[in-house]
Amino acid sequence: MQNNSTILITGGTGSFGQKFVHMVLKQYKPKKIIIFSRDEQKQNEMFKKFNSNKLRFFIGDVRDKSRLYRALDGVDYVIHAAALKIVPTAEYNPFETIKTNIVGAMNVIDACLDRKIKKVVALSTDKASSPINLYGATKMASDKLFVAANNYSGNNKTIFSIVRYGNVMGSRGSVIPFFIDIKKKNEFPITNKDMTRFMITLEEGVDLVFHAFKNMNGGEIYVKKIPSMRVIDIAKAINSQAKIKIIGIRPGEKIHEQMVSEDEAIYTYEYNNYYKILPAINDWYKDKSRIGKGIKVPKNFSYNSLNNKNTMTVNELKKWIKLNFSH
Numbered sequence: 001m002q003n004n005s006t007i008l009i010t011g012g013t014g015s016f017g018q019k020f021v022h023m024v025l026k027q028y029k030p031k032k033i034i035i036f037s038r039d040e041q042k043q044n045e046m047f048k049k050f051n052s053n054k055l056r057f058f059i060g061d062v063r064d065k066s067r068l069y070r071a072l073d074g075v076d077y078v079i080h081a082a083a084l085k086i087v088p089t090a091e092y093n094p095f096e097t098i099k100t101n102i103v104g105a106m107n108v109i110d111a112c113l114d115r116k117i118k119k120v121v122a123l124s125t126d127k128a129s130s131p132i133n134l135y136g137a138t139k140m141a142s143d144k145l146f147v148a149a150n151n152y153s154g155n156n157k158t159i160f161s162i163v164r165y166g167n168v169m170g171s172r173g174s175v176i177p178f179f180i181d182i183k184k185k186n187e188f189p190i191t192n193k194d195m196t197r198f199m200i201t202l203e204e205g206v207d208l209v210f211h212a213f214k215n216m217n218g219g220e221i222y223v224k225k226i227p228s229m230r231v232i233d234i235a236k237a238i239n240s241q242a243k244i245k246i247i248g249i250r251p252g253e254k255i256h257e258q259m260v261s262e263d264e265a266i267y268t269y270e271y272n273n274y275y276k277i278l279p280a281i282n283d284w285y286k287d288k289s290r291i292g293k294g295i296k297v298p299k300n301f302s303y304n305s306l307n308n309k310n311t312m313t314v315n316e317l318k319k320w321i322k323l324n325f326s327h
Helices: 015-027 040-050 063-069 089-090 094-114 134-152 175-185 202-215 232-238 283-284 314-325
Strands: 005-011 032-037 057-059 077-082 119-125 159-165 185-191 196-198 222-226 228-230 241-244 258-260 268-270 274-277
Touching: 005 015, 005 094, 015 032, 015 040, 015 057, 015 202, 015 268, 032 063, 040 057, 057 063, 063 094, 077 094, 089 094, 094 119, 119 134, 119 202, 134 159, 134 283, 159 202, 175 185, 175 241, 185 232, 196 232, 202 222, 202 232, 228 232, 258 274
Parallel strands: 005 032, 005 077, 032 057, 077 119, 119 159, 159 222, 185 241
Antiparallel strands: 196 228, 222 274, 268 274
8 A cells, every 4th residue: 555545445434444544544644545334424423533634435335336436436445344244133134234245345346447446455254264154155255256356357457355354352343342331230141151252453453454455466365363262251351250141152153263264274375474365266376476485384274263372361351451441
């Protein structure tokens, strides 16, 4: 990402979008940042929060291709963050989830190709790896679309890549703010006592996007190395005296999350701070320019929140919560 460039982020009023805008304004000198989203109230709140003449707000839905065309005029870089993300909601509203997460991805790709965008990074999720729920299945389909989009670039030279990560600590709808909100009740509902989740900060998520923009050749899925933690230990970090009530698995929920499957390991390389899943199509996973200094992961490798050697302790999470939720 270069200075004096125009950046558009779909779903830009969400937790990621807010942090992305903050960090871009701090680290770069953008010409402008376009927030493309459906909610006028959230856009208005964001406008007041940042009070920056670099921001532009565009009401629109990724389901509406013509609106995307209009918004992408003169844009250099795109981050596709818009999605329906809540697992149980997706299970009960599959048609709507498919329209946003799959058809919306197709619209973004088509519009970016036609508008000759330089680089596009799509946000993925651990749930897209060996998906068992509809949200994960739609994001897996979205990932495949963004990988294959590199076949359609032609002379436009538009390149598409993906970043994949797990539970974003403190993001809207995640477990940490939920537990903080109900900690005075002294009872936490937990679906399974063995459940584990990956833990990543918003700053780390944005940094991974910056890294992708800087290094992408097209079609890669970047997977950040991050710690994981038992959900019961998350609860203990927030209120160690609270009673744990096991309520059972919700529709579409996994006990452990996965970011690289054994099947994906064939195409996966390890680097200092991340893994990179290279595209299977066109034998791009053999392309030395895409591999760089990566080391092939072992056969039958899987990167999941259960076997992850990097774990976050209760004390580490307590410190993070104190720093981020002390207001």
